[in-house]
Amino acid sequence: MHDYIATIRVKGAVVKTVVHAESSVHARLLLQYQYGWNSIVTSPTLAENITPKTPEQQRIDSLKxxxxxxxxxxAAERQRQKISKAQHALTAAKKSSRVTTIVP
Structure with a gap:
């Protein structure tokens, strides 16, 4: 048996998992059976010489x-504020164009 790493989707979250199987096809079938037909994001790959990250590396990845x-x-907040400002300007422009003065 070999270890295969695959990325799968579980309830909308994307996670990496390890499966023990004879081949990559067998690993794919096991993942499809366990998590669903369309749950596999990346195909299972053989996990050779994969060393776990140290706590320092995990901390750096978390901070990144x-x-x-x-x-x-x-960026999303700046875009939201820009749109809001433009909407207020548009509303003000529409109000000022509706006001008509009648000169006798």
């Missing part, structure tokens, strides 16, 4: 992920 999520949130 946090940084990326914060950058995405910042």
């Amino acid at each position: 992920g946090t940084k990326d999520r914060a950058a995405d949130a910042l």
